[in-house]
Structure formats: structure tokens, C-alpha cells
Amino acid sequence: MVLRINPNHQALWRNPFEMQLGTGTNPVRLGKLSNAQERFIAALYKGIADQQLPLITAQLGLSSKETSQVLKAVDGLLLEDQPVKNSKIKLDEDFVVGAFAEIIRASLLHSADGEKVLIGRASRSIHISDLDRAGLSVALGLAAVGVGHLISHDELKVDKANLGPTGYPTQLLGQPRVDALRTLLAASPNKTMVSTGKKLIENKRQKIDCAVLISQQVIEPSRYATWMNRDIPHIAVTFDSERVWVSPMIIPGQSACLFCLEKMRTQQDENWPVLATQLLASNKRFDDAASQLFAAGIVIQKILARMDKIAGFELAQENLIGFSLELKTGLVIEHTWPRHEACACQLIS
Numbered sequence: 001m002v003l004r005i006n007p008n009h010q011a012l013w014r015n016p017f018e019m020q021l022g023t024g025t026n027p028v029r030l031g032k033l034s035n036a037q038e039r040f041i042a043a044l045y046k047g048i049a050d051q052q053l054p055l056i057t058a059q060l061g062l063s064s065k066e067t068s069q070v071l072k073a074v075d076g077l078l079l080e081d082q083p084v085k086n087s088k089i090k091l092d093e094d095f096v097v098g099a100f101a102e103i104i105r106a107s108l109l110h111s112a113d114g115e116k117v118l119i120g121r122a123s124r125s126i127h128i129s130d131l132d133r134a135g136l137s138v139a140l141g142l143a144a145v146g147v148g149h150l151i152s153h154d155e156l157k158v159d160k161a162n163l164g165p166t167g168y169p170t171q172l173l174g175q176p177r178v179d180a181l182r183t184l185l186a187a188s189p190n191k192t193m194v195s196t197g198k199k200l201i202e203n204k205r206q207k208i209d210c211a212v213l214i215s216q217q218v219i220e221p222s223r224y225a226t227w228m229n230r231d232i233p234h235i236a237v238t239f240d241s242e243r244v245w246v247s248p249m250i251i252p253g254q255s256a257c258l259f260c261l262e263k264m265r266t267q268q269d270e271n272w273p274v275l276a277t278q279l280l281a282s283n284k285r286f287d288d289a290a291s292q293l294f295a296a297g298i299v300i301q302k303i304l305a306r307m308d309k310i311a312g313f314e315l316a317q318e319n320l321i322g323f324s325l326e327l328k329t330g331l332v333i334e335h336t337w338p339r340h341e342a343c344a345c346q347l348i349s
């Protein structure tokens with residue numbers, strides 16, 4: 001085992017005598033250090049094999065007390081053992097250069113080699129229901145963080161409503177949206193594959209790790225029934241007249257589901273199903289740029305938390321909370337709801 005301080009925790013000097021390792025809420029402050037301890041910290045940034053530790057500290061002239069003082073202080077900053085086995089997947093060099101911030105973020109989140117976290121993501125498949133502008137933002141974000149495979153059953157073509165600075169470029173007008181996404185990704189250094197859901201054979205569909213459902217105002221229940229029946233985690237986004245809403249990651253059998261939510265809404269307002277049916281038929285759109293980009297950011301973060309967890313990288317929190325952004329007040333509000341006693345999702349737990 002190698003003891004190595006995660007190099008993404010920056011070493012800073014608070015004053016000529018006091019070091020600070022890392023920024024954010026829990027940096028490590030090191031009071032007056034001896035020269036030997038400073039050199040020891042520098043060596044820990046490079047990495048020390050644990051069998052070599054007594055030899056190196058002896059060479060530096062550190063007592064066992066001084067050594068353990070430093071090791072205790074930096075314990076939370078050390079890289080952890082990698083859950084990713086030796087993978088045959090290699091990240092493209094150009095992609096690595098462009099994904100610099102992703103690699104640092106992944107490394108800090110998981111106290112691990114950031115590139116290995118991204119390699120873990122390369123074997124993941126995410127389904128995106130619609131490749132409208134919001135779906136496109138999610139797709140591009142997921143490609144940027146290293147997701148290997150994007151799947152969609154979207155069969156529409158890029159129309160004028162899909163064009164714009166946060167949508168497709170004009171040259172792709174009239175192209176099937178799946179092909180247009182493929183073209184956009186091919187123009188940048190990454191290896192994300194894009195597949196049409198219809199053409200996938202059934203066993204590949206079963207390997208979908210997570211699905212994203214995007215809709216205006218109301219989600220048609222048959223759309224999430226598909227993922228519930230297949231036992232596939234999913235996350236929903238709706239844009240409405242006041243807010244954009246991103247659900248928690250719904251894990252069939254473990255968390256409350258979107259049917260639970262509908263039942264709760266009907267309990268609160270018995271006319272909700274009648275209203276929802278009319279809203280489903282509406283062609284109004286509320287995915288303005290601020291809502292679109294907010295939703296994409298939250299969805300990407302939640303999918304990453306889920307994928308990295310599957311790969312063995314634990315996160316402190318389960319990320320089982322949804323959020324909405326209220327456009328008028330600018331408030332970001334947390335959303336969760338309990339499982340409904342009359343919901344069939346109880347049966348699959």
C-alpha cells in the first residue's frame with residue numbers, strides 16, 4: 001500500500017510558519033513544523049510505500065512521535081485503495097486534457113485516482129428519454145464526465161425549436177436528434193457511444209444503469225412504469241410555469257417512486273388527475289435556458305453519485321433528495337416524499 005496525500009488537496013502557506021493542506025470546509029492546518037516534517041509532507045505528496053516508511057522517516061531524522069503527528073493530521077487527505085480493478089479501458093489522452101476538472105473533482109469526491117473513477121464510468125450506460133435541448137445538455141454533460149454509452153428512444157428530428165446557443169447548431173437542422181448528438185460528440189475528444197434504443201437487443205437494454213425522463217409540466221405515468229418494471233433507477237425532470245423540478249434518484253424497491261408522488265398529489269387535490277391529463281396534452285414549453293442548465297447540472301451530479309457508488313466509490317450521502325429552482329424567487333428547494341401505502345412499489349421491496 002502506498003501512503004499518498006491526494007495531490008488535488010493544495011498545499012498552501014497561511015503564514016511563514018503555518019501550512020494549510022486543502023481548501024473548503026475541512027482544510028488541515030499544520031502548526032509549526034520542523035524542516036524534517038515539511039520534507040516528510042512533501043514526500044507524502046509524492047507517495048511512500050508503507051514498507052519504506054520507517055526507512056524514509058529515519059533518513060529524514062523524524063522521531064516516531066513526529067511521524068505519527070503528521071500522519072494523524074493528514075489522514076483524511078490520503079488517497080484510498082482503488083475499488084476499480086485493472087481495467088482494459090484506457091482514457092484517450094486528448095480527453096484527459098479536456099476533462100482536467102472532472103478528474104480533479106472525481107479524485108476529491110472519492111479520495112481516489114480521478115482517472116480511475118472516470119474509467120469506472122466508461123462502462124456505464126445511461127438512457128435519456130428526449131434529446132430536446134434539456135436532454136442534449138444532460139447528454140453532453142454525461143459525455144464530459146466520462147459516461148461510455150448514451151441511449152435514447154428519441155426518434156424526432158432537430159427542428160427549429162431545438163436550435164440555439166443552448167441547443168443544436170443550425171447545420172444539424174433536419175437530422176435525427178440521435179445522429180445530431182453523435183455528430184456533436186464526434187467533434188470533441190471523447191469516446192462516448194450513442195445508440196438508438198429501438199435497435200438495441202434486449203440484453204443490452206437490461207444493462208442500462210440509469211434513465212433520465214424529461215418532460216414539460218407532467219410526466220406520463222407509462223414512461224416511468226417502464227423503468228419501474230425493469231427495476232432500473234431513474235430520475236425525472238419537469239419544467240413548469242413556476243419552476244424546474246428534478247426528482248431524487250428513484251431506486252425501484254428502495255425509495256418512494258413517482259407513482260407514490262402521483263398518489264400523494266391526488267390525495268391533496270382530488271382533481272389533480274383531471275388537471276394532469278390536460279397538462280399532458282399542452283404544447284407549452286417552460287425549459288428556458290436557466291431552467292435547462294440548472295436541471296442538467298443536478299441530473300448529472302445525481303447520476304454520477306449513483307454510478308460511482310455502483311463502481312464501489314462510496315459517497316457520504318445517498319443523494320436521494322430532489323430539488324426545484326423557483327424562477328421567480330430564485331429559491332432552490334429540497335424535495336422528498338414518503339412511500340405511499342397504496343402504491344404497488346411496496347411489493348418489489
Ligand SMILES: [Zn+2]
Binds near residue numbers: 257340343346
Ligand atoms: Zn411507489
